[in-house]
Amino acid sequence: MNFSTDMHLDQNYPLKALNTFGMDVYARYFVEPGCRDEILTLMNYRHMVRLPVLFLGGGSNVLLVNDFGGLVVKISSKGIDYRETGTGEVLVTAQAGEIWDDFVGYCIGQGWAGLENLSLIPGTAGAAPIQNIGAYGVEAGELIERVSAVEIKTGREFILTRSECRFGYRDSIFKQELRDRAIVLDVTFRLAKFRHNNPSPDKYDGGHDCVADPGPSAVKLRVDYGDLKRELQAMGIADPSPANIRDAVVRIRSRKLPDPALLGNAGSFFRNPVISDGVYEALRKMYPAVPGYPAFSGSASHSGERTTESGKSAVSIAENSVSENESSDSGRNYKIPAAWLIEQCGWKGYRCGDAGVYPNQPLVLVNYGKASGREIVDLAHQISESVFTKFGIVLESEVNVIE
Numbered sequence: 001m002n003f004s005t006d007m008h009l010d011q012n013y014p015l016k017a018l019n020t021f022g023m024d025v026y027a028r029y030f031v032e033p034g035c036r037d038e039i040l041t042l043m044n045y046r047h048m049v050r051l052p053v054l055f056l057g058g059g060s061n062v063l064l065v066n067d068f069g070g071l072v073v074k075i076s077s078k079g080i081d082y083r084e085t086g087t088g089e090v091l092v093t094a095q096a097g098e099i100w101d102d103f104v105g106y107c108i109g110q111g112w113a114g115l116e117n118l119s120l121i122p123g124t125a126g127a128a129p130i131q132n133i134g135a136y137g138v139e140a141g142e143l144i145e146r147v148s149a150v151e152i153k154t155g156r157e158f159i160l161t162r163s164e165c166r167f168g169y170r171d172s173i174f175k176q177e178l179r180d181r182a183i184v185l186d187v188t189f190r191l192a193k194f195r196h197n198n199p200s201p202d203k204y205d206g207g208h209d210c211v212a213d214p215g216p217s218a219v220k221l222r223v224d225y226g227d228l229k230r231e232l233q234a235m236g237i238a239d240p241s242p243a244n245i246r247d248a249v250v251r252i253r254s255r256k257l258p259d260p261a262l263l264g265n266a267g268s269f270f271r272n273p274v275i276s277d278g279v280y281e282a283l284r285k286m287y288p289a290v291p292g293y294p295a296f297s298g299s300a301s302h303s304g305e306r307t308t309e310s311g312k313s314a315v316s317i318a319e320n321s322v323s324e325n326e327s328s329d330s331g332r333n334y335k336i337p338a339a340w341l342i343e344q345c346g347w348k349g350y351r352c353g354d355a356g357v358y359p360n361q362p363l364v365l366v367n368y369g370k371a372s373g374r375e376i377v378d379l380a381h382q383i384s385e386s387v388f389t390k391f392g393i394v395l396e397s398e399v400n401v402i403e
């Protein structure tokens with residue numbers, strides 16, 4: 001096909017290097033728009049093509065089970081622009097194909113705070129709003145000013161403000177109403193400027209090396225997350241800069257999570273279930289050690305509990321069964337670490353063939369080499385069934401499984 005640009009349409013294209021699970025599958029057709037205009041050009045052809053289309057960013061949140069019989073579009077548009085607001089903040093726009101962690105490093109290098117807790121997350125900037133990436137107490141949605149996108153069917157461009165994106169825990173309008181209907185073109189973040197005392201922001205010297213440039217809504221550095229607090233303490237840093245926080249997050253992630261370049265995975269395979277406080281209390285009576293954190297985003301109605309045959313949402317353990325109605329509910333929700341539930345079911349470090357459960361973080365499923373997508377899906381299914389049988393809690397996949 002002639003797109004009258006530099007884009008090539010390839011056939012029977014290998015996707016192994018384009019998905020972090022390392023699934024050895026092929027796309028019937030493949031194209032890689034390298035800039036925003038090429039994406040828009042492609043959209044003009046889109047309604048003439050009656051094939052299914054799969055859009056890939058970094059391929060870090062997808063499990064490809066089979067060869068893809070349609071057109072795979074890898075979004076590789078690059079570019080970063082910014083505008084200072086004059087109030088100590090900066091509006092920074094990343095094109096969708098920017099590598100997320102390069103973008104985070106760039107912002108910190110420029111002296112802009114806000115994204116440091118989201119360091120080392122694989123993937124692209126365009127994917128950040130879709131599942132509202134989050135880590136160490138920060139979600140991307142909190143910092144997003146607006147998202148520009150294009151409707152796949154019509155090629156119409158539109159802009160959504162932060163509130164229109166309807167961000168929730170690992171959720172947004174792009175996973176709901178706009179699922180399969182829109183592609184992100186670029187994302188604008190509102191970040192806070194800070195001054196360095198340390199001329200090399202990517203290196204910490206153990207001291208306080210920055211001061212937020214005064215502004216009405218300067219981003220506060222967030223260091224409350226347990227692991228992060230402990231890491232900064234271990235690094236001997238009492239008053240961290242964004243660069244220190246980035247270093248600490250990189251250290252934690254490198255220890256706990258597998259590097260997709262070395263071991264196929266897509267990060268957390270499941271979302272942490274969100275349950276009501278009544279169910280959480282009932283669970284705690286039976287398992288006093290169960291960890292849980294107040295959930296500030298995500299609702300219990302769709303993120304954790306499965307309705308039992310009796311029609312009640314319940315935590316049921318062997319012969320003991322506690323329904324939500326038997327306990328008092330104040331309307332607050334709790335997030336339960338899926339890693340804990342999975343570990344309690346004995347899966348941590350499990351391996352069957354080349355499909356496995358990562359020993360340092362059982363929320364991550366891994367491909368030790370030649371596992372098929374089907375084997376990973378089957379393993380995920382067994383894990384969620386066993387968690388439901390033991391705890392009565394449903395684990396939902398956070399990875400996009402493409403059959």
Ligand code: EPU
Nearest residue numbers: 135136267268270271272291337339340343360361362363
């Ligand atoms: N835990 C265990 N066993 C383990 C590991 C963890 O029981 O082997 C329990 C512990 O109670 C621990 C808790 O799980 O305190 C939380 O663990 P962790 O801090 O590693 O975070 P997580 O809830 O398992 C979430 C995100 C990660 C993110 C981290 C840090 C989801 C689905 N995952 O994991 O995101 O990096 O918090 O903020 O919310 C990703 O999305 O791909 C991802 C890695």
